[in-house]
Amino acid sequence: MKKETLLIVAFITLLVSCTENKKSVQSEEQKPDTYQVKIDSLLKAYDKNDEFMGSVILSQNGKTVYENTVGFSDINSKKKASAKTKYRIGSVTKSFTATLIFKAIEENKLEINKTIESYFPNVKNANKITIAQLLQHRSGIHSFTKDKWFFDNRTRYISSTEMLSKISKYESDFEPNTKGEYSNSNYFLLALILEKTYNTSYENLLQEKICKPLNLNNTYSGKEIDINDNESYSYNYDEKWTEFPETDLSTATGTGSIVSTPKDLNTFFEGLLTGKILSDESLTLMKTIKDRYGMGLFRYTTNDRQGFGHRGRIDEFRATSIYFSKENLSFTLISNGSKIDVNEIYTEILKLFLGDASVAISENELKKFVGVYVSQSDPNDKSVLIQENNTLINLIKNEFKAPLIYRGENRFVLEQMYAESVSFIFSEDGKQVTLEQGGDKGTPRIKE
CATH class of the missing domain: 3.40.710.10 (DD-peptidase/beta-lactamase superfamily)
Structure with a gap:
């Protein structure tokens, strides 16, 4: 299992790259057809602002469920890109x-x-x-x-x-x-x-x-x-x-x-x-x-x-x-x-x-997961977790804040763009946490 300092490199890169761009839409319970409208709107905004040209397709069970293209395949001739563009x-x-x-x-x-x-x-x-x-x-x-x-x-x-x-x-x-x-x-x-x-x-x-x-x-x-x-x-x-x-x-x-x-x-x-x-x-x-x-x-x-x-x-x-x-x-x-x-x-x-919805958790319930958790294999390897309203935050080097998404059953997830997501799996009393990434589990960390 990688140490937290290594796990977080991808997050820091993500944080820097995304600061000036659109924030991810927090997932909500969606009706089956609302994602088309939302993805269309996102691509339309990118197109209007000259930020992106290209094609997107999603297929499920062998059938196309979403397809869209924006921009040009040849700007000089004003040839629009299409689903047939290679x-x-x-x-x-x-x-x-x-x-x-x-x-x-x-x-x-x-x-x-x-x-x-x-x-x-x-x-x-x-x-x-x-x-x-x-x-x-x-x-x-x-x-x-x-x-x-x-x-x-x-x-x-x-x-x-x-x-x-x-x-x-x-x-x-x-x-x-x-x-x-x-x-x-x-x-x-x-x-x-x-x-x-x-x-x-x-x-x-x-x-x-x-x-x-x-x-x-x-x-x-x-x-x-x-x-x-x-x-x-x-x-x-x-x-x-x-x-x-x-x-x-x-x-x-x-x-x-x-x-x-x-x-x-x-x-x-x-x-x-x-x-x-x-x-x-x-x-x-x-x-x-x-x-x-x-x-x-x-x-x-x-x-x-x-x-x-x-x-x-x-x-x-x-x-x-x-x-x-x-x-x-x-x-x-x-x-x-x-x-x-x-x-x-x-x-x-x-x-x-x-359209995933995070599992609801109250501010009071969240408190038991706040603290400094120390690896049993390396005392210098620590996870610092703080609370902001009803969100658990992984504080990295006292500088970067990585919000964790609650998935239920005492498991929180740090999503990363350039690396696999990291699961923070807590004991029932919140006094111990184990980090898991890509099927690899780290040494348990105990709250100070």
């Missing part, structure tokens, strides 16, 4: 690549614990790095997107041979499997392994193994943006929206090369995570989290619900796709221009849709 999805591509790797494993063409020296003998530590470690960002291979060379050359065609040569020259960032650290190089190499294994292109494999079986008719490996084929440009904002120079997707094979629509992404993640593509054994491995990373998936907690998916960014495109299995709910947001952190936007939309 966007670059950035690192959401990695979920497709991981799926293809597991398909190859299930077809007995690859072994997950096989080292990669036979494919890439010149990559540092290739004789120690396994396919599993590439999938889970535990290889230690330096990410090419951290190299200034990449940003100086990203808009030109770069062959796989040149990319591999660059990656092979990097010194390792750490010994394989000692920790997790995100690296685009991992998934570029996985794409090359797939092409060598099947002796065909990544695009052919994508279509044959995933897109055709799931009827993803608007998902493919991108080339130069074609606005006449319903593809979108991306934009940054500096007094006005300005088209962002597009990355040549030759540099992003397997890591960020796919173009898709929100509807196709919902179909993909629902299909993947309900076993329509891979076996339960493969899905279990994909969802196993170490140092925050699964094998092509991330775990998300929103409104105290757990889902799996991925997010991505390339140029000024940003995408987030999550599937919540318990609710059979798929969510995708893709933006081609935003002045607001899109994580804030998607969190807000999900709150409006889910």
